Amino acid sequence: xxxxxxxxxxxxxxxxxxxxxxxxxxxxxxxxxxxxxxxxxxxxxxxxxxxxxxxxxxxxxxxxxxxxxxxxxxxxxxxxxxxxxxxxxxxxxxxxxxxxxxxxxxxxxxxxxxxxxxxxxxxxxxxxxxxxxxxxxxxxxxxxxxxxxxxxxxxxxxxxxxxxxxxxxxxxxxxxxxxx
DNA sequence: AACCCGCCCAACT
DNA sequence: AGTTGGGCGGGTT
Numbered sequence: 001x002x003x004x005x006x007x008x009x010x011x012x013x014x015x016x017x018x019x020x021x022x023x024x025x026x027x028x029x030x031x032x033x034x035x036x037x038x039x040x041x042x043x044x045x046x047x048x049x050x051x052x053x054x055x056x057x058x059x060x061x062x063x064x065x066x067x068x069x070x071x072x073x074x075x076x077x078x079x080x081x082x083x084x085x086x087x088x089x090x091x092x093x094x095x096x097x098x099x100x101x102x103x104x105x106x107x108x109x110x111x112x113x114x115x116x117x118x119x120x121x122x123x124x125x126x127x128x129x130x131x132x133x134x135x136x137x138x139x140x141x142x143x144x145x146x147x148x149x150x151x152x153x154x155x156x157x158x159x160x161x162x163x164x165x166x167x168x169x170x171x172x173x174x175x176x177x178x179x180x
Numbered sequence: 181a182a183c184c185c186g187c188c189c190a191a192c193t
Numbered sequence: 194a195g196t197t198g199g200g201c202g203g204g205t206t
Contacts, residue, residue, distance in 0.1 A: 093203065112187055116202090125187040127202040133186050134204090148187070155186025162186090 011053055012060040015045050016067045020074045020167065021160060024049055025066055026057070031084035032066070034136045038160025045159075070139060076171055078106050081140040090136075096120060097131040098141045107172045111149040133157045144168040 011033060015024040018037075022045045026034040034052070039045035049057065066083055073079040087095060100119040104110050112132075113125040121127065132143040138158040144165045148154045156165035 091203080116187090121202070123188090123200085124202050126185060127187090127204085129186040130184090130203060131186095143186085146186080149189090153186090157186065165186095 010058065012058045013049050013053070014060050014062040014067070015042060015049075016062055016071075017042075018071050018074050020164065023067070023070055025062075026053060027060075028086045030086035030088060032137065032140070033086050035138055035140060036159060037070070037138055038158060038164045048159075073139065074171070080106065083140060085137055085140065087136075093119075093121070093127065094131045094134075097128050098135065098137070101132070101141055101143060101146060104142055104145045107174065109145050109147050109169070109174055112146055112154065113149055115146055129154065139168075145172075145174075 009028060011026060011028050013024055013026040015022055015036075017023075020038060022037075022039040022042055024034075024036040024039075024045050025032060026036075026049060036045055036048060039048065066081075069079050069081060073081075087098070090098070096119040097115065100115055101110075103118075104115075111125075112128045116122060116124040116128045119128065128146070132146055133155065134157070135141050135143045138144070143158075144156065146154065147169075153162060153165055153169075156162045158164065160167075
């Protein structure tokens with residue numbers, strides 16, 4: 001996934017604060033390159049962005065409605081994230097998995113295995129887990145809706161960790177108080 | 181060519 | 194409830 005550091009293709013970012021931590025969006029000319037969320041401070045998220053995209057990345061005013069959508073979603077709105085993504089750097093397998101996962105509707109969940117089947121890779125549950133573990137577009141590619149077959153949560157590697165996954169599912173009405 | 185995994189399933193205790 | 198052991202497929206080094 002390594003992006004060349006001194007790539008001249010222009011990238012830009014903006015960050016913003018939400019009820020569930022600091023979030024950020026990095027874009028290229030083609031679309032959104034990366035969504036970050038769940039960071040505890042402005043410094044932390046900036047450091048992360050610089051670490052991944054280099055110091056030369058440009059800051060841009062929070063244009064577009066993606067920030068508003070995320071905020072609305074975090075406060076309980078049933079938001080559907082339709083936005084242009086730049087996934088030119090993803091592997092074919094990742095594209096298949098992300099595409100399949102975007103079909104999971106708000107408020108629904110699906111298991112890694114079942115998603116693997118829908119992505120055309122019937123025994124690829126672990127591979128699906130691996131792909132989702134590096135999902136650059138959390139929320140837009142709703143990897144938080146993918147859980148284990150037995151109902152336990154599985155993992156979540158975006159900022160905020162498993163706790164955030166639990167919160168998101170709760171927002172969507174999916175986590176009973178089982179505390180599993 | 182080895183590792184690592186956000187898994188799954190059956191078969192146990 | 195938890196553990197084990199085999200199998201799994203993609204990604205990374």
